[in-house]
Amino acid sequence: MAILGSFFMLNIHNAIAQDSTHNSSAKIALDFVTQDSINQVKATVTNPDANGKDTAVKGADVHFFIKKSFGLLPIGDAVSTDDNGEALAEFPMDIPGDQSGNVTVIAKIEDNEQVGNLETSKVTNWAVPTKTDHGDPKRALWASADNAPIPLVVTVTSIVALVWGTIFYILFQLAAIKKAGKLENA
Amino acid sequence: MEPIKIKLDKSNELLTDLMPRKFGPQGRLWVGFLLLVIIIGAVAYYRQLKHGLVVTDMRDFTSWGIYISNFVFFVAISLVGSLVSAILKLTNVAWRTPLVRISEIIAVAAITFAAIIIIVDMGRPDRFWHLFVYGRIQSPILWDVIVITTYFVVSCLLLYIPLLPDIAVCRDTAPASPRWKKRFYTFLALNWKGTSKQYAIIHKSINVLAVLVVPLALGIHTVTSWLFATTYRAGWDSSNFGPYFVAGAFQAGCAGVIAVTFVLRNHYNLRKYITNKHFDNLGKLLVLLSLIYLYFNINEYLVPGYKMKTVDGEHLHSLFRGSYAPLFWSVQIFGMILPIIVLLFKKGRKPLPIFIVSILVVVGAWFKRFLIVIPTLLHPFIPIQNVPESWHHYVPTWEEWAITSASLAGALLIITIFVRLFPIISIWETTEEKMNATATQTGDQTQFYGA
Numbered sequence: 001m002a003i004l005g006s007f008f009m010l011n012i013h014n015a016i017a018q019d020s021t022h023n024s025s026a027k028i029a030l031d032f033v034t035q036d037s038i039n040q041v042k043a044t045v046t047n048p049d050a051n052g053k054d055t056a057v058k059g060a061d062v063h064f065f066i067k068k069s070f071g072l073l074p075i076g077d078a079v080s081t082d083d084n085g086e087a088l089a090e091f092p093m094d095i096p097g098d099q100s101g102n103v104t105v106i107a108k109i110e111d112n113e114q115v116g117n118l119e120t121s122k123v124t125n126w127a128v129p130t131k132t133d134h135g136d137p138k139r140a141l142w143a144s145a146d147n148a149p150i151p152l153v154v155t156v157t158s159i160v161a162l163v164w165g166t167i168f169y170i171l172f173q174l175a176a177i178k179k180a181g182k183l184e185n186a
Numbered sequence: 187m188e189p190i191k192i193k194l195d196k197s198n199e200l201l202t203d204l205m206p207r208k209f210g211p212q213g214r215l216w217v218g219f220l221l222l223v224i225i226i227g228a229v230a231y232y233r234q235l236k237h238g239l240v241v242t243d244m245r246d247f248t249s250w251g252i253y254i255s256n257f258v259f260f261v262a263i264s265l266v267g268s269l270v271s272a273i274l275k276l277t278n279v280a281w282r283t284p285l286v287r288i289s290e291i292i293a294v295a296a297i298t299f300a301a302i303i304i305i306v307d308m309g310r311p312d313r314f315w316h317l318f319v320y321g322r323i324q325s326p327i328l329w330d331v332i333v334i335t336t337y338f339v340v341s342c343l344l345l346y347i348p349l350l351p352d353i354a355v356c357r358d359t360a361p362a363s364p365r366w367k368k369r370f371y372t373f374l375a376l377n378w379k380g381t382s383k384q385y386a387i388i389h390k391s392i393n394v395l396a397v398l399v400v401p402l403a404l405g406i407h408t409v410t411s412w413l414f415a416t417t418y419r420a421g422w423d424s425s426n427f428g429p430y431f432v433a434g435a436f437q438a439g440c441a442g443v444i445a446v447t448f449v450l451r452n453h454y455n456l457r458k459y460i461t462n463k464h465f466d467n468l469g470k471l472l473v474l475l476s477l478i479y480l481y482f483n484i485n486e487y488l489v490p491g492y493k494m495k496t497v498d499g500e501h502l503h504s505l506f507r508g509s510y511a512p513l514f515w516s517v518q519i520f521g522m523i524l525p526i527i528v529l530l531f532k533k534g535r536k537p538l539p540i541f542i543v544s545i546l547v548v549v550g551a552w553f554k555r556f557l558i559v560i561p562t563l564l565h566p567f568i569p570i571q572n573v574p575e576s577w578h579h580y581v582p583t584w585e586e587w588a589i590t591s592a593s594l595a596g597a598l599l600i601i602t603i604f605v606r607l608f609p610i611i612s613i614w615e616t617t618e619e620k621m622n623a624t625a626t627q628t629g630d631q632t633q634f635y636g637a
Contacts, residue, residue, distance in 0.1 A: 145322040156323055156332075163336055166398050170343055173391045174376060177350065180384050181377025 026057065026115035030107050030122040032091070039091040039126050043107040045081050047115055056085025060112045064089040067104040067121070075105075097127025190385060190618045192355060200616055201359060203458065204609045212453070217602060220595040227592020230585040231306060239309045241585045246573070248563045248580035253307035255555040256590045259438070260300035260597070261334070261410050262431070262551060266439030267293025267341050268403030271348075272396040281467055283619055284459045284611045288450065289443050290345040291610075295600035296442075297338045299593045304334075306589055326412040337399075337406045344395050346374075347388050351614035354378035356607075407435045414558070420501035421562035424490075430482040434554065437475040441525075441547035444468050446601065448541040450610055459611050462537060469535030472544070476526045483522065501565045510561050513553060521550015 026047040033040045043062045046054035060081045065072035073095075079087040087107075097103040102125050109118040139147045192198065209217065234241050244251045270289035274282040305311045321328035357371035357378075378384060408428040415427035424430070444465070451460045490498045491506070505514040525543045528534035534543070560580055582590075604610070 141324045143324070145320070145324075148323045153323055156329070160332060160336075163340075163398065163402065166394060167336070167339055167343070170347070170391050170395060173387050174347070177378065177384050177387050178376040180381055180387070181379045184377075184379040184381050 026118055027054065028062070028107055028109060028115075028118040028120045030105060030120050032105075032122075032124045032126065033088070039093070041075065041089050041091050041105055041107070041124075043079075043081070043087045043120075045085045045087070045109065045115060045118065056083065057081055057112075057114050058083055058085065060085075060087075060109050060115060062087040062089075063108045063110070065106040065108065066095055066127075067106060072106060091124075091126055093128075095127045096130050097125070099129055099132060101125045101127045101129040103127040190351070190380065190614050190621060192351070192380070192614055192617050200613050201355070203456070204611050204613050204616070205356070205359065206606055206608055206610075207454070209606060213602075213606075217599070220599045220602065223595035224592045224599065227589045227595070230588035230592075233585055234306075234589070235311075241583060243576075243579075243581050243583050243586065245577045245580075246570075247566055247577045248560060250307070250559050250563060251580060252556060252560075252582045252586050252590050253303055255559040256552070256593060257300050257303045257307070258410060258431075258555040258558065259552045260296045260303065260593075261407060262435035262438040262555070263442045263548075264293045264296035264300060264337070264341065264439070265403050265407060265432070265435040266443045267344060268399045269436055269439055270443060271344055272399045272403070275392075275396050276400070280619075281464055283615050284456070285443060285447060285464065285468075286348065286615070287345070287608075287610055287612055288447050289439075290341065290348075291601050291604045292439075292442055292446055293341045294338075294345050295597040295604075297334065297341055298600065299597045301334055301338060302596070303590075303593050306593070326409060326416050329409045330406075330413060333402070333406045333409045337402050340395060340399050340402055344392070344399060347391050347395070348612060348615065349608060350374075350376060350378050350384075350388060351380060352609045352612060354380065355609075355613055404432055407431045414562075419562050419567055420497040420565055421558070424486065426482065426485050430486050433475070433479040433482045434551065437472065437479045437522075438548060438551035440468065440472045440475050441544040441551070444472065444540055444544040445548060448537055448544070450605065451537070454605075454610070456611065459616065465537045465540050466532070466535045469529045469540045472540075472547070473526055473529040476522055476529070476547070480522055480526065483518070497565060497567060501562060504561050504565070505557065510557060514557055517550045517554050517557060520546050521554060522547075 026045070029044045029046075031042045031044070033042050041064055043064070045057040045060050045062065047057050049055050058081055061078040062081060063078045064075040066075060067073075075089050075092065079089050081087045091105075095103060102123050104121050104123050106119065106121045109115055111117065137147065139149045141149065141152075193201075195201075230241075242251055242253075266289045270282055271286045275286075305314055308314060317328065317331050321331065353371055354375040357368065357375050363371075408431065411427040411431035414422035415424055417423065447460060447464070447468075451457060487502065487505075491502050494502065504510050525547050528539060528543050533539065564578065564580060
């Protein structure tokens with residue numbers, strides 16, 4: 001065993017890699033690996049030989065990203081593939097994901113002499129789950145309309161009632177003016 | 187209460203002097219010009235509806251452009267209604283009578299277009315009703331919607347109720363009028379016969395409205411200031427903003443009423459009713475209001491300028507010495523300092539000089555609102571990196587200018603049409619003043635109201 005007291009766990013996720021390879025024959029595959037409690041993203045780059053058998057691509061620079069709402073967040077610098085065609089990058093522990101902790105990881109190779117442009121993505125649940133607060137039950141200025149502070153509701157409602165009550169009183173006075181005119185006609 | 191007797195024949199010079207008249211060539215030209223501006227604005231608004239707010243220069247930084255500064259201007263101008271018809275009434279200022287209706291129609295026209303321009307500023311005007319259905323009572327925006335709606339209704343009532351006896355005069359003294367016009371006046375007159383009871387009701391109603399409109403008017407401008415002051419933005423984060431806005435509104439509104447009064451006085455030859463003394467008094471009022479506004483300006487700019495906190499300092503530099511400096515100093519000097527100096531002298535309070543000064547104040551007031559809204563937005567509280575260059579500047583597009591001009595033209599058109607249909611100086615209140623001043627001849631056989 002190369003690393004004492006450690007264990008090696010290969011964690012292959014069920015999610016299906018969405019391969020959008022530009023080079024029709026070369027491939028890039030993503031796996032998620034946990035080693036010594038450290039989460040790692042592994043990209044394996046292969047290219048078929050003359051017999052159609054996949055062979056490892058060495059020395060290709062792989063860029064890892066996490067897909068965010070409005071762009072791609074890089075995970076460290078580019079990592080070159082080793083003799084096995086593998087590139088490993090540490091997955092940060094504090095990346096916020098969706099409510100289940102899912103994020104999409106993207107691996108990219110750009111303008112490589114052997115494989116050209118390659119890109120793939122895969123979903124992992126290693127991110128920190130985001131807890132959505134569905135309404136603070138406390139009454140506050142920043143709460144939803146249903147949870148407005150009672151003193152504010154009472155104050156605003158009282159002022160509106162007082163002012164509009166006076167307006168309706170004036171409208172009744174207009175009706176009284178009209179009635180007084182009718183009586184004069186009679 | 188004694189009914190007010192208004193002679194309905196040609197011997198009553200008030201009728202010949204004050205009844206609405208048909209437009210002459212100048213009037214038709216003026217209406218045509220206003221309609222042209224409105225049509226151009228309507229075309230621009232059609233483009234905005236079709237393509238969205240992208241036709242404006244409003245972007246992520248300047249999310250409120252000249253629509254909102256124009257809105258604040260209209261709210262300011264509308265305050266004049268409460269100044270003349272309520273504050274001067276409650277303080278027993280006798281010379282206000284010929285100015286009351288002018289002030290009220292300015293207030294109604296201004297508050298109408300303040301409300302309209304808010305809808306124009308919305309990217310999805312079809313969702314306007316969401317404000318009422320989904321509004322949060324914690325939000326100053328909802329308070330503003332409530333107070334503007336209320337002020338609009340109260341201003342309309344303050345215009346309409348004192349107009350009733352004069353509508354009845356129009357109804358009964360225009361037999362040659364088209365039938366629609368007769369019906370129009372008859373409908374609006376509410377069976378007005380000029381009885382003691384009817385006069386008692388309108389006197390009471392006017393008094394109630396005068397008391398009601400003062401806090402409401404202070405409220406509308408204070409709440410509008412809170413749209414800004416309840417944020418942390420540089421230039422807006424100020425506890426001074428409420429009174430600062432109210433003071434500015436009184437100044438702008440007073441100047442507005444002076445300018446409109448001057449035009450109407452000259453066009454309709456109302457020198458007998460609106461005298462040089464009125465302008466002199468309005469001038470004194472305007473200089474007082476300008477001094478109060480100057481005081482608040484000193485507080486608003488000098489105190490933060492003394493401290494020059496990081497973000498405030500950046501904002502103030504852009505006003506004092508930066509790209510907005512020419513506009514800022516022009517507004518301060520021509521819209522405030524110069525009027526104070528000119529109006530302190532009696533000659534400066536003659537009709538023509540005070541008219542010119544008032545125009546300066548009104549134009550200054552419009553640009554002042556521009557300076558309140560725009561430069562602050564161009565200095566985001568949180569610095570944002572790598573933003574497009576266009577976000578750092580705001581130059582209104584032709585669509586924005588056209589729509590804004592149309593709103594101003596619309597407000598002037600409301601005033602113009604009102605003057606065409608109704609007496610702009612109250613006939614019955616002028617008669618009442620005369621009754622109070624001299625003994626009424628009771629033996630006259632002429633037809634009277636309430637006789």
